[in-house]
Amino acid sequence: MSGKRVTDYDTIADDYDARYGLYDYAGVRETLLGFLGDHAPLAMLEVGCGTGHWLAEVLARLTPAARLTPSPYKGGDAPSPSIEAPSARLTPSPYATDDVRSPSIETRSAKASAERHLLAGVDLSAPMLARARLAAPAARLVRARAEDLPWQGGTFDRIFCVNALHHFADRARFFEEARRLLKPGGGLLTIGKDPHVDQDSWWVYDYFTETREIDKARYARVRTLRGEMAHAGFAWADSLQADHIEVVRSLADAQRSGMIAPSFTSQLTVLSSDEFNQGLERLRAADAAAGGELQLVTDFKLYATVGWV
Numbered sequence: 219m220s221g222k223r224v225t226d227y228d229t230i231a232d233d234y235d236a237r238y239g240l241y242d243y244a245g246v247r248e249t250l251l252g253f254l255g256d257h258a259p260l261a262m263l264e265v266g267c268g269t270g271h272w273l274a275e276v277l278a279r280l281t282p283a284a285r286l287t288p289s290p291y292k293g294g295d296a297p298s299p300s301i302e303a304p305s306a307r308l309t310p311s312p313y314a315t316d317d318v319r320s321p322s323i324e325t326r327s328a329k330a331s332a333e334r335h336l337l338a339g340v341d342l343s344a345p346m347l348a349r350a351r352l353a354a355p356a357a358r359l360v361r362a363r364a365e366d367l368p369w370q371g372g373t374f375d376r377i378f379c380v381n382a383l384h385h386f387a388d389r390a391r392f393f394e395e396a397r398r399l400l401k402p403g404g405g406l407l408t409i410g411k412d413p414h415v416d417q418d419s420w421w422v423y424d425y426f427t428e429t430r431e432i433d434k435a436r437y438a439r440v441r442t443l444r445g446e447m448a449h450a451g452f453a454w455a456d457s458l459q460a461d462h463i464e465v466v467r468s469l470a471d472a473q474r475s476g477m478i479a480p481s482f483t484s485q486l487t488v489l490s491s492d493e494f495n496q497g498l499e500r501l502r503a504a505d506a507a508a509g510g511e512l513q514l515v516t517d518f519k520l521y522a523t524v525g526w527v
């Protein structure tokens with residue numbers, strides 16, 4: 219097996235959020251919130267929102283009252299489990315506000331805040347979206363493809379994409395869609411690895427040896443991303459280091475934490491069972507050679523690339 223492999227998120231949705239108990243991703247959070255800015259009334263979209271971890275972070279950053287705003291899909295009016303047809307392009311409206319029942323100062327403030335913000339999330343996986351609905355109930359969630367986004371042009375001020383771009387089947391098409399959906403002055407942020415710089419040290423690459431080449435096939439260099447954004451019509455693009463994940467754990471601790479499992483990271487999910495089992499054997503052999511004291515090193519960077527309209 220080689221080339222670009224596809225991760226089936228439907229099968230790992232239950233375990234996906236375990237990673238957020240293991241790493242803080244403070245740099246990703248800071249980069250994302252900085253990109254969204256503090257004050258402006260914004261229409262924001264996360265593409266490949268998964269379980270809604272970052273949507274919840276953004277909601278927490280809006281005024282506390284804004285978090286009380288009911289979801290447009292409240293009461294079982296969930297998004298269709300089928301992918302929206304392109305002809306059914308949505309015209310998103312700000313959060314529904316007429317469900318607010320008690321006219322307290324807090325809820326009046328929630329209405330005011332809600333009227334100023336739209337936060338939407340798109341994902342291909344229905345099980346991932348089901349979790350996002352719990353994590354970020356005030357966000358508008360839609361099942362759709364990144365390459366065919368069901369909104370009218372010029373809807374959003376900011377679009378963001380965290381650790382998801384390398385999963386999209388057609389990145390160029392996604393950049394065209396993002397460019398179409400952005401208002402003048404709007405921006406697109408993507409955050410992810412760049413395995414081409416060859417500076418990462420990661421136990422996953424060391425012991426599950428196919429994963430490094432698999433990642434090189436599915437992640438683009440950040441300079442390639444900037445070129446593709448320019449090609450899609452973004453006026454300019456820039457890249458910067460968003461995070462540096464640096465952790466050392468014993469194998470025993472990693473096993474207890476559920477890290478030695480296909481669901482832990484998509485690099486392991488896409489392996490065949492033979493490839494995964496061979497990686498386990500390498501880990502066991504290295505642990506025996508280290509007298510049962512094997513340390514697993516995670517030391518890699520995440521890069522942000524931002525394109526502006």
Ligand SMILES: C[S@@+](CC[C@H](N)C(=O)[O-])C[C@H]1O[C@@H](n2cnc3c(N)ncnc32)[C@H](O)[C@@H]1O
Binds near residue numbers: 272340364
């Ligand atoms: C690694 S997860 C990232 C989730 C979230 N952004 C986070 O950082 O926790 C990647 C997500 O991209 C979604 N995805 C993959 N291909 C997609 C596509 N073509 N369109 C929309 N979502 C897609 C997957 O279903 C998955 O939920």
